[in-house]
Amino acid sequence: MSDEVTHDRVQELLLANDQLKQVNAELSVARDKLVQSEKLASIGQLAAGVAHEINNPIGYIFSNFGTLEKYLADLFSMLTAYEAAEPALAGTPAGAKLKALREAVELDFLKEDIPTLMSESKEGITRVRKIVQDLKDFSRVDSAQEWLRADLHHGIDSTLNIVNNEIKYKADVVKHYGEIPDIECLPSELNQVFMNLLVNAAHAITAERGTITIRTGLGSGTDVDKVWVEVADNGGGIAPENLSRIFDPFFTTKAVGKGTGLGLSLSYGIVKKHAGHIEVSSVVGQGTTFRITLPAVRAAVEA
Numbered sequence: 001m002s003d004e005v006t007h008d009r010v011q012e013l014l015l016a017n018d019q020l021k022q023v024n025a026e027l028s029v030a031r032d033k034l035v036q037s038e039k040l041a042s043i044g045q046l047a048a049g050v051a052h053e054i055n056n057p058i059g060y061i062f063s064n065f066g067t068l069e070k071y072l073a074d075l076f077s078m079l080t081a082y083e084a085a086e087p088a089l090a091g092t093p094a095g096a097k098l099k100a101l102r103e104a105v106e107l108d109f110l111k112e113d114i115p116t117l118m119s120e121s122k123e124g125i126t127r128v129r130k131i132v133q134d135l136k137d138f139s140r141v142d143s144a145q146e147w148l149r150a151d152l153h154h155g156i157d158s159t160l161n162i163v164n165n166e167i168k169y170k171a172d173v174v175k176h177y178g179e180i181p182d183i184e185c186l187p188s189e190l191n192q193v194f195m196n197l198l199v200n201a202a203h204a205i206t207a208e209r210g211t212i213t214i215r216t217g218l219g220s221g222t223d224v225d226k227v228w229v230e231v232a233d234n235g236g237g238i239a240p241e242n243l244s245r246i247f248d249p250f251f252t253t254k255a256v257g258k259g260t261g262l263g264l265s266l267s268y269g270i271v272k273k274h275a276g277h278i279e280v281s282s283v284v285g286q287g288t289t290f291r292i293t294l295p296a297v298r299a300a301v302e303a
């Protein structure tokens with residue numbers, strides 16, 4: 001009888017030990033996901049801070065450029081008047097001096113090149129301002145972590161600008177945006193999802209250059225009150241045996257040091273928080289498509 005009791009007790013202890021191991025593993029996963037989430041939030045705060053600091057001096061430069069262009073237009077008008085008076089000085093020492101100076105500074109070339117330089121510089125500053133604004137929109141740290149009505153297209157475009165360096169050397173981006181309403185969401189968190197999907201799509205492209213296609217649209221059938229976003233690539237695809245595991249924490253097919261295996265897991269959690277769902281379809285050698293479906297109104301989430 002005592003042997004049976006001992007055996008039962010050992011079985012209970014083994015079961016309890018297995019349960020403790022499982023709980024410990026779940027806690028470890030939750031902790032690492034929380035750390036990764038905090039890292040992303042810290043990066044967002046840093047990006048917003050840098051964007052804010054850059055925004056002020058860029059604003060001064062942009063404003064001064066407008067004034068400088070006006071001054072240059074006035075100077076060119078004055079130069080035109082001087083040039084009209086030059087023939088009257090022909091044969092005089094002053095006329096000879098003006099002619100020599102004109103040739104030395106290559107005045108005709110300067111009159112053509114300066115407006116071009118100004119235009120290119122202004123375009124560069126406009127580009128910097130756009131990047132700074134996209135950084136602020138991407139992080140949205142300047143606003144509280146509240147549910148807002150947001151334009152998903154704007155979020156995708158801002159995110160594309162942020163990850164442009166990861167994509168531009170690997171793929172062309174094609175957009176097929178549908179008519180979709182603004183949705184109630186946490187914009188900065190959805191931007192993190194878009195970032196993960198876009199970067200993963202770029203990394204999946206094994207050819208010299210590929211294509212990343214972004215599509216959006218309204219749901220149909222039971223999803224008529226929802227919107228969807230697709231990110232598709234024509235990369236190497238995901239092996240069937242890995243397809244069911246890609247949202248598992250720490251699972252990655254990337255080389256050591258190239259990924260944490262938390263990007264898609266965090267994205268899955270964010271989409272679930274929005275009461276949406278994320279699906280994936282892939283064919284080895286042809287590419288992968290991720291599709292996110294989200295409710296347009298938060299009331300549907302709470303229901």
